[in-house]
Amino acid sequence: MLNIVIFGAPGSGKGTQSARIVEKYGLNHISTGDVLRAEIKNGTELGKTAKGYIDQGQLLPDELIIDILASVLDSFKESKGVIFDGFPRTIAQAEALKAMLKERKQEVSVMLDLEVPEDELMTRLIKRGQESGRADDNEETIKKRLTVYHSQTSPLIDWYKADGKYQHINGLGTMDGIFGDIVASIEKL
Ligand code: ADP
DSSP: OOOEEEEOSTTSSHHHHHHHHHHHHOOEEEEHHHHHHHHHHTTOHHHHHHHHHHHTTOOOOHHHHHHHHHHHHHHOOSOSOEEEESOOOSHHHHHHHHHHHHHTTOOOOEEEEEEOOHHHHHHHHHHHHHHHOOTTOSHHHHHHHHHHIIIIITHHHHHHHHTTOEEEEEOOSOHHHHHHHHHHHHHTO
């Protein structure tokens, strides 16, 4: 089982690299952001709740997102492993993930931290907003998301270091170059 947490600030390239990891290793992919955007698109109650938080650049409450994660995880049968993209985003979520995997006699294999300088993140997200029309990719909400990342999510770097799972990846460069570094880290496991 290869269970990978792909980690990084908004705009660090988690989604792009996850897709390539999925293709190469045949893993299941959970992107909590994609799950929530699908709920919003379908107009569900969960979608309505999620939209309130996402448009403000805030995180959903831990209990809510942990329940969502657990149900997606249970839907995977005969899995070779999972890539977790956008989860965990708080220490409570990381602890919940550890417990959930332990119940299934599994664990996180590695946490890949895609590091990208802040000015580059801003540039990428503003461009993505212009191209995709993603509602939370506007300058004001991006700034809030980056603040939330620094206060609530980046403490996970030390948490995963202490757990012995941390792996730094330079998120600046070509998509192929970054993917090459990711593959090298995975092959070392
Ligand atoms: P990005 O990493 O580019 O900000 P995502 O698509 O991963 O975007 O997430 C978009 C939004 O969905 C987040 O800003 C947050 O509001 C919500 N969200 C996604 N994952 C989580 C999570 N694990 N916990 C709480 N909220 C989440």
